[in-house]
Amino acid sequence: MAGIPQIKIVFDRRKKASAVNPGTVEIEVSYNRERVRLSTGVAVLKQQWSGKEVVNHPQADHLNEQIRRVYDGIHEKMSSIASTKGEYDLSLLKKVKKTKLQGSSASFLDWLEERIDMRPVTESTRKQHKVMLNCLRDFGLIRFFSDLTPKNIRLWDDFIRKRVTAQASVHGYHKRLKPYIVEAIQFEKLESNPYDGMRISRGKSEGIKFLTEEERDRVEALELYGMTEKVRDMFIFSCYTGLAYSDLVKIKKSDVFRQGEDYCIRDKRMKTGMPYTIVLLPKAIAILKKYNYNLNLMSNQKCNDQLKIIANLASLHINLTMHVGRHTFATWALTKGVGIETVSKMLAHSNVAMTEKYAHVLQTSVIQGFGKLK
Known part of the structure; x- marks a missing residue:
């Protein structure tokens, strides 16, 4: 006989806990040189853990009760997986690693992750919601439904402001959380909305950033190599097509077709599902051919990092x-006299009102009016 299983509480096994970053609390089961670890759904800062329990935390009693419930649940499970010979098959415990153990359904973050995965949104939007979830995990004070209080929401707001500076970005985190708060109330997991009576400002828009025709040509004329050249070409392709990053990286050779003397692409936007048809201008098709019709060359983040270098080389005073x-494509088309309804279709906007913001920036009608007076 190999003895009896050893069950213990383990904090911060990955050694990530600090004064600002939380460490996870797990239950570790050891038996016959085999180990299985199960999450308790609890994570706290380094100074909030002592011995085998949570301390110096506003919800310490609640979190310790959560840990005890999971610990007791595993003890009960052990008796059910013991064989008649008194041996234990820990592989049976592994099967319940991702299931809800007794009491763990009180975890708001586990529930939130499930709802994000189920939400009918595009993958790019889902990724943004996961960023919000990870921010909550790092914050550490909102773990359970009982933690969703106006005070903790305000403290989370302070926490976000240490990560981002733009008020629009701060507002974005709250905007992504709010629908799930409403769902939690509908599922009777919350009695009231912690955002009631609280207003999170959207902040002032910095306006649309775009390059003039001369600035675009300056970027295009740079002599670049390697990664920086690839990113510049991806950016210029967007300038000549109006395609967003998520749409241009999924182009395949089979998407391109001939219509008379023109090369065209017909597809749907990744973000909205709106259909679009574009004609590839000579410089755009040249870039596609250069990379064998595959512009999935770099992640969006790495592209933006390289574009900072490119902006500096081109003497551009803009966050490129x-x-x-x-x-840049939209404003260029408008300045060249392309009608706003046509530009709207080129960009696959769901309505012309979305395109009008470009005309407002350019004040196209005003400029045309003065042109007539001349």
């Missing part, structure tokens, strides 16, 4: 990102 390419 891949999306600036789409804005």
Whole structure:
């Protein structure tokens, strides 16, 4: 006989806990040189853990009760997986690693992760929601439904502001959380909305950032090599097509077709599902051919990092990102006299009102009016 299983509480096994980053609390089961670890759904800062329990935490009693419930649940499970010979098969415990153990359903973050995975949104939007979830995990004070209080929401707001500076970005985190708060109330997991009576400002828009025709040509003329050249070409392709990063990286050779003398692409936007048809201008098709019709060359983040270098080389005083390419195409088309309804279709906007923001920036009608007066 190999003895009896050893069950213990383990904190911060991955050695990530600090004064600002939480460490996880797990239950470790050891038997016959085999180990299985199961999450308790609890994570606290280094100074909030002592011995085998949570301390110096506003919800310490609640979190310790959560840990005890999971610990007791595993003890009960052990008796059910023992064989008639008194031996234990820990592989049976592994099968319940991702299931809800007794009491763990009180974890708001586990529930939130499930709802994010189930939400009918695009993968790019789902990724943004996961960023919000990870921010909550790092914050550490909102773990359970009982933690969703106006005070903790305000403290989370302070925490977010240490990560991002723009008020619009701060507002974005709250905007992504709010629908799930409403769902939690509908599922009777919350009695009231912690955002009631609280207003999170959207902040002032910095306006649409775009390059003039001369600035775009300056970027295009740079002599670059390697990774920086690839990113510049992806950006210029966006300037000549109006395609967002998520749409241009999924182009395949089979998406391109001939219509008369023109090369065209017909597809649906990744973000909205809106269909679009574009004609590939000579410089755009040249870039596609250069990379064998595959522009999935770099992640969006790495592209934006390289574009900072490119902006400096081109003496541009703007925070250059891949999306600036789409804005550049829109404003370029309007200044060349393309009608706003046509530009709207080129960008696959769901309505013309979305396109009008470019005309507002350019004040196209005002400029045309003065042109007539001349």
